[in-house]
Amino acid sequence: MKTITWKIHLKSNPNDVFDLLVTSEGRSKFWSEKATEEDGVIHFLFPNGQTYDGRILKKVHNKEFHLDYFDSVVKFQLEQAENDGTDLTLINENVPESNFLEVHAGWISVLMNLKAVADFQCDLRNHDPKRTWNQGYADN
Structure with missing residues (x-):
């Protein structure tokens, strides 16, 4: 098993970034086609039709958001x-x-x-189920 770490600087404040991560509407703006939450579980639907139910593991307002994601653990840390x-x-x-x-x-x-999305209110994805990561499209 391996660990991936990425950092990114956003001009948006932590409150706005946190809202994109922890709300169904926010997640659907940048991450997946749908990402509704029910009883602490996010129901992801991706452009290629793939789904995943990820349990929220930790949520600290404007600081941290952790979840089970495809049988791994994803941690978003905001500073x-x-x-x-x-x-x-x-x-x-x-x-x-x-x-x-x-x-x-x-x-x-x-x-x-x-x-x-956070800094320029622009979604770069194509939202086309025939042009997804599976077909080699980076803008899936």
Whole structure:
């Protein structure tokens, strides 16, 4: 098992970034087509039709958000940065070696779209089920 760590700086404040992570509406703006929450479980639906039910493991307002994600643990850590911005660290633990390269690259796609949505109110995804990660599209 391996661990992935990425950092990204956002000009948006931690409160706005946290809302994108912890709300169904926020997650659907940058991460998956749908990401509704019920009883502490997020029901993800992705453009290629794949689904996953991830349990929320920890939520600390404007600071941390952890969840079970495809049988691994994903941690989002937010830190107040200068000029009211946010330094976000994503840590994905227990990633199987066989999936590491795809997951490692996949998080870049998710984080860059998070930045586009948070800082520029722009969704970079194509939302086309015929043009997904499975077909080699980075803008899935």
